[in-house]
Amino acid sequence: MKILVVSHHLPPKYRAGAELYAFRQALWLQHQGHIVQAIAAEDIEAAVPRLEVRPETFSGIEIDRIYFNRLSYPNPLRASHNNPEVLAYMEQKLKDFQPDVMLVNACYLLGVGVLEAAKKQGVPVVLTLHDFWFLCQRITLMKPDGTLCDGKVTAADCALCISKDQRRYLLMDKFSGGLAGKALTAGAEAGWEPFKWLLGGSEKIQTLTDRRQLLLERLAGVEQVIAPSQYLKKVFVENGFPADKIHYCRYGLDTTQLEKLKPSGGQGKGAGGLGFPTTDNRQLTTPLRIGYMGQILPHKGVDVLVKAFRKLDAPTAHLSIYGVMGRDPDYDALLRKLAEGNARIKFAGAYQPDELPGILANLDTVVVPSIWLENSPIVIMEAQAAGLPVITTNLGGMAEMVQHDHSGLLFERKDVAGLAQQLRRLVEEPGLLQKLRAGVAPVKSLAQEFAELLPIYEQVVGAKKTSV
Secondary structure, X not given: OEEEEEEOOOOOOOOOHHHHHHHHHHHHHHHOOOEEEXXXXXXXXXXXXXXXXXXXXXOOEEEEEEEOEHHHOOOHHHHOOOOHHHHHHHHHHHXXXXXXXXXXXXXXXXXXXXXXXXXXXXXXXXXXXXXXXXXXXXXXXXXXXXXXXXXXXXXXXXXXXXXXXXXXXXXXXXXXXXXXXXXXXXXXXXXXXXXXXXXXXXXHXXXXXXXXHHHHHHHHOOOEEEEOOHHHHHHHHHOOOOHHHEEEOOOOEOOOOHHHHXXXXXXXXXXXXXXXXXXXXXXXXXXXXEEEEOOOOHHHOHHHHHHHHHOOOOOOEEEEEEOOOOOOHHHHHHHHHHHOOOOOEEEEEOOOHHHHHHHHOOOOEEEEOOOOOOOOOHHHHHHHHXXXXXXXXXXXXXXXXXXXXXXXXXXXXXXXXXXXXXXXXXXXXXXXXXXXXXXXXXXXXXXXXXXXXXXXXHHHHHHHHHHX
């Protein structure tokens, strides 16, 4: 088959979970003999007068990297989900490449022009949901004050949420106990222009109204939607999307190198090679090597982990934080201040994919403390593939991936004391770390995932050909 893979970003510059998934998808399919090309946004605030496409080959995959300036459009908010230049580019791309199927990894940054072009050209689409972009302008269903949203909101609610990026709106709502925000949205929904103006104006509210309707209509128009977590599927169904149109399929992973780190039995040797005996009578002086890997951003909850670690009274415990800093300087400064004076906390910086086995080999557990509704974090799968127990937030798709007290440990969202207690248990409870290691189940491989997905691709391609 000729396959076009579309993603909001791709490596090497971008290496978050969804980007890595899309790239691994392209590589695996090409290795199976399919003809694969890819498309990704590279810079959405580029110093260019109009959309530019810069083709390149990376790791054997032909990629069109797209550059445009989102702020140059008359209505940047509308262009963030319905970009006419992306639509025009996609129409031409599909005419030139003529793929049998297009695999879309959400539509964030590129917008629904990707789907509209495919519909016009008669190209079937299989779309993988990685987040809540089709329901939420912020993608995360999390408000600026840190509270979660269920997606069942009005355009005025969304306008207020976006306005809270400005500190005065956030403080106004905080000090009024939420009453000011409720008054603004009620007035806007009643059609009172001064209230609409305070929320950004009638055009902003109308754009957000149109956004939800347009995006869900376009999503319903694709041939097949994939959800990598039951929780993600549940949220979309609760917001009116047909359940029979979403197929649940957990991500797969190239486990070849990571599975070599698993214990081989006998002495109960851990992934880090510590060789604790099966009795594992650990005391507070026993080393515990804790790791975090991922984006260094507020919604990832790294501050929750640092605060919890500082409560851990275990002098030989160490925390290594792997990830790129610099995307949010204020948050970076907060983390460094929280870690100040504690030599056992290390900001280890970015890492390359080939360094991952070495990192995991020197950890006893991985913590995923996200405060947003994570879908299916690949870092959890990577840790589990190496035989490491994961400690994560009891929330969203994360809670599906870890069985509390069996393959890992769970704690409540933002609960610093709760996370500290789970870390303390690893130090104080004899045999717990061994028990959790033994409970880590094998991770689905890429081959297993695509054995499930390839028939879906072939089905939508076949259905399109028979309908022509």
